[in-house]
Amino acid sequence: MDRLKKMFENTERKVLSIYFTAGYPQLNDTETIILELEKNGVDLIEIGIPFSDPLADGPIIQQSSYKAIENGMTLKLLFEQLKDIRQKTQIPLVLMGYLNSVIQFGEDEFCRKCVETGIDGVILPDLPLEYYEMKYQRLFKNHGLNLIMLISPQTSIERIQKIDAVSSGFLYLVSSNSITGGTENLGKQREYFKRISDMQLNNPTLAGFGIHDKESFEIATENTNGAIIGSAFIKSLEDQENLEKAVAKFLSPFKIDQCV
């Protein structure tokens, strides 16, 4: 059964999802980070495919991407690193990246590799609804791969309904109209999250962008199924000496009641 679906069905508390950039801080940290995140109570992991020109990302994810590319990370290598990951963990894994990386890899081959590796879904922020329907929907469906789309506070009701109908896995609620890595108070967005929640959509919802600590996580999840932390986690890996300890330390504030 679909690992994402199962996770949402079986998780009673709010889902905690972590994003990290593959190849950062070190080229071969991918597997360690995944396993440590799982060990520390994370429910879902988004693996970022580093891209030279990440339009929707703020400085922290940009920096980690440049560093990862410099370290030698490629999409091909990422699949190689993840080859045996399903023998080690069943945590849902989602790839997040930009469409150009997928096009260069070959769209069909990309989907095939995802399925073979045990990737559960894909997020491509620069692939809008219309082009997905026109060009890629059939491909993803044929491969049985979830395509997770973004919704922003500006997205109209009709468009949200269309996106909900076409997406699967979950919906990514961009917390405010901004790029990643903001630290603005999310309190203003309560109305937006509530409005989406009241729509009773088919897909579960995860809030992302700007969620950076326990407090913002709680605000963001009042009316969603969970939330995604990216930039703040990546920042915590910046100057650490020991990856395992850094991951555990970052997640310790979340652990207390995630375990209750």
Added chain:
Amino acid sequence: MKPINGFYGEFGGAFIPEMLYPNVRELEKEYQYIIDSEDFQKEFRSLLRDYVGRPTPLYFSKNLSEKYQTNIYLKREDLNHTGAHKINNTIGQILLAKRVGKKRIIAETGAGQHGVATATACALVGMECSVFMGAVDIDRQAPNVQRMKLLGAKVIPATSGSQTLKDATNEAIREWINNPLDTHYIIGSVVGPHPYPDMVAQFQSIISEEIKNQLFDQTGKEAPDHVIACVGGGSNAIGAFYHFIDNDITQLIAVEAAGHGVQTGKTAATIALGKKGIIHGSQTFLMQTEDGQIVEPHSISAGLDYPGIGPIHAYLSESKKAKIVSISDQEAIEAGIFLSRTEGIIPALESAHALAYLEKENFGKEEIVVVNLSGRGDKDMVTYEKYI
């Protein structure tokens, strides 16, 4: 040359994050209606005439014609206010931005020409203006930075990535994502998501509209046999081509910057390298690694130093409606110095690429060749100086 659903053949589109969708959709819904309105046309045309100084001359260059044994006309976009064709677009877009109720303008710039043209347009209508410019380019193009500041614009250094034009464009797009309601983004070329390429092409099409009329007045001919223009993103080229596309007579020649040479790794000859993908929201040719990472281009002229190409040109190339050629740094410099000394016109290094192509093809004695002189070379004096 109109896109169909935002595409020119397989090129174009609007590959943008959902956060930008409302902005781009708003523009897409409004732009053609506004551009076609009488009120807009009246204001646009009168500003082009009285403020920009149009029509720019179509100048028969006797000296070049003698040298190359053909009939060479120079379209003098260098004589526009602010010194290049870029202002045709910024005047058009600022009038559009005003009409959709925007309060604030952002733009990207490489050499600073588009930044100056944007700052100028903003000063004219009294709008707040922020120009993103790569930190490396800010150092290289100091005089244009000063001009923008004098005009009241804020120049914001783009410190991400390679700190040049593509990064300035990324930063401008990110700023737009963060300020979706009150801000209009004035893109400087026929690049970016639909409807930008079409909108910018329409504003620049004034160039070929004038060429057509002037050529008829001067020679009685409807169309030139060849039009040559340089391509960075492709706005001056599409402006010079626009009314001659699909006419059976005119050969369209787009000149890319080869830099040190197309195969040297230090080049900006995007189409020549020919890899399709997505850059700044548009499906087109771009310079990239096998893994899809966008590569930093090189050209002696900052205005051609862009790793992508407008989707219209990708289409003109793919459908063989235009001939795509490339000219090296050295050849461009020589052509620029030559024009300075034979005609008394110092061309922008971008435009010098178009001029250099005259060396490469033998045009017929009776044929008419129009070279689009997209800008003047004052901004390039530091570079020229090294070669004289």
